[in-house]
Amino acid sequence: MSIEDAKDHVVQVEHVKGEKIKEDGAVLLVADSVLQKIPIPSNDPNDPLNFSRIRKMTVLLTTCWFSIFSLLSVSGLGSILGTIFQLYGKEHTPTEIVGLSNYASMVMSVGCVLLLPVAFVLGRRPVFLFAVLVCLICYITAATSTTFNGHVISRIFIGLATGTTESLLPLIIADVSYLDERGFYFGLYWSSQNAISAGLLIAIPYLVAATSWRWFYWFFAIAMAGSLVLAIFALPETKFIRPPMALSGRAVYTDEFGHTHVVSHEEAEQRFGAPLTAETTSSPPPPKRTFAQELKPFHGLPPNALKLWLHTYKKILQSCTAPAVIYALALASIALGIGIAITNIYSTLLQESYHWSASSVGLFNAGAIPASICAMLYTGYFGDRLTIWLATRNGGMHKPEHLLMQLIFPVLMTVVGIVTIAVAANAPQSYSAWAMVVGWAIYQFAFTCIIITSTTYAAEAIPDCPGAGMVVVVGGKNLVSFGAAQGIIPMVAKFSYLTSLMILLGILLGIAFLGIPIYFLNQKWREVTATEIDVDA
Template structure:
């Protein structure tokens, strides 16, 4: 990679030096003389995922979005026919056990995250993703043919583990092929498409189940997951890429296996890596399309060390106050959403006399809400980050992402109140209150997921992949308490009291974001000093 190529890639010829471009504490000179820099630095290798064509990246986005939509929908969609499941299994199982068909697999997505991502660091993203698709496909078949509650439950447990790829591996794949200044936009497409398409299908699912029976819930996903396998095999190349340290003009540029880019003095690089490679790297020949179809990749050198190191880095990520806070915020948002999905069909059928087939219309507002969330947290969020960077002398701080969460947090509060009141007092309020409140809350939830994912990808500069696992994957484990607790709370209290308890927790976590905004920068500075020493 010659010097001109590097200057063109980073676009800092009239701005700060390369060493100033990326600080070890995570602050980035994102804007220099009104020019947005492309970080991380793409290599001259034609196989570098950052150098993929737009068409290749579009295929990757289609593949990741397709799997995420239908795997997550197979977990969340059970709420659309809980009454059927109560009639089917109610004689031998408690309501909590039946609800567990949805909550336990969702919780075990966190286990999938912890298992799948470190393996993907060693053997590659592509083979792990293909295996996840095949596991889901097989388990949809076994769930659809199950004859007992236990068979149904075990099938869904493995579906939950395999779906863990959605919230660890797939965001990492997207990070592999995108630059920092555009990542929020791509994450916005990823998360918003999930909600938008899922809501449309949720509208029709009750009609399908009412007409053809509950087993067709799984036959639908058998078909869509077979298509997902075709997409994964033909459209998703391996995105794991070993970026060798590059020496240029007295500096060393290095991006590690987690996607973190550092620009160091050569002396610092010698201490860190033990060697510095030459300026000129001979890139491998461009892989042909047929070569990219190979379902396995080269095992990472020092595989066991990388595998163990991934878990060590995940543990260290939990020392960040920002990671813990982002995890709590995304968890309570998800938990409330799951809790609402448990009760809405019962409320609409019993209190508002809706037919079982029509309860899916409750989700119609998610479609515009998802588009709004994508526009707000994707396009507008990136613009806000650039504006805040310009106000900060061109320097982007990870905490700038938290400013984008103010409006979604307020929307979440309004939406939950709008749901709780009609659910508790149907004689006083219209069902439209629940529908509008659900749309508002889904805007809040989707915006929070987009922003906390983007935030996690940069809040710990030396461990972005580990932070993504903690925030995006861990939320399924933490949200289990909120979602699993709604049934006993409703039984003991009322819909209003149960949802107000969740509202109080939501408000408390949102307010904790204020001290995190100011304190996390001190944590980053302290961590950077430890790394440098």
């Protein structure tokens, strides 16, 4: 097997209770010279890894559908913000109205942190069904709201439920896929989300202009009703407890965060208190659940439910001490905050300064479709090859900090994108509105690359709790980004579009340059914590 064939097989060694962590975060890209299917599926027909390809794609369709029509309802209000200003502008300040868009994004972090640990305990299916129902109900209450406060409350609960898209849904995808195919599944998940959302952002202003602002929510209510049907009939419970199994002289198991570990037989027996189960089908497989049984929303609590719930929060808090997680959170947050800030101003700017109609402002997002595809190619095709090249130069070992090298080009592109938008916004009499469209496409490419790379880095940078690090970054960025997103209106009122966006760009670049000391500091952090943190069973 070549290095390229093994690029997705990044495994980390876990340790037993009472032992001090003593690993530097480096992981093997090549092992045993044979491509293995990890995690190892059991002989149980109900094991999600044993689902047919068609059924796995149906699960992916269900998760993509919900992610598109929940996230877009949170971020897409900027495309009709001019209409919202006309609706509430007489009684509320511009900052309050922009908050209508930003509050939902902010509370997504709360939903992420609250719902993910519950999914580890209760299962994926009941939490997902709950999120879909909350979104559907709140779309209806938002569409029928008669007061500003009622509108705000509906959007807050939409944001809480939408938090599952950045925590639970990636976990479901991991449940049904092997390590060597997760890149394919996650690529479809993120690229379809970005591309379809960009297309809908073009269409939604036309819908609102032809009807009313309420159809912004009625459209999502209809789409979410379809999501409910898919959730009920196409998404069975994917949480599955499989024992550690023998593979090539080692033991393979998956932790509560969906991360696969390879340990010695002795470590596995000490951890689980039982001999290893070989990769055999010596015992008869259990019966396959009927379709009616799969429709059950809840399959009961595990015996250690409270311990698992508390253990999940402990891991999340533990990951917050890592410089890598703090850096990834800060960089992803400012990148997201600037993106939201731009969506909060472009609708009004295009109508007032460039004299676009309210129905046409969605065309601002036209470049986001090819930008999202280019970002997936950059982080996937180029990023994988850069990682392999750096690992080869390091004796075949991949270090998490190698991923920081991938951030150099996207950070440079943020400068090009933001400066282009700022200059065109500040002098509309001298520049075409299409300069803003091109600048936004460039920034969307850079933003997507930064989000994917920073969250991947956070997941790899902590050998003891990789999934928890990703949860902190993916969920926390919506909360931290609130300051940049909410502050754009007061800054524009005090300064100008150019000055305001340059302030935000300066913050982004300042954070990005911290990646240089982080490259060395996080390795030192792992060495220090290796003598201080005991591993729990």
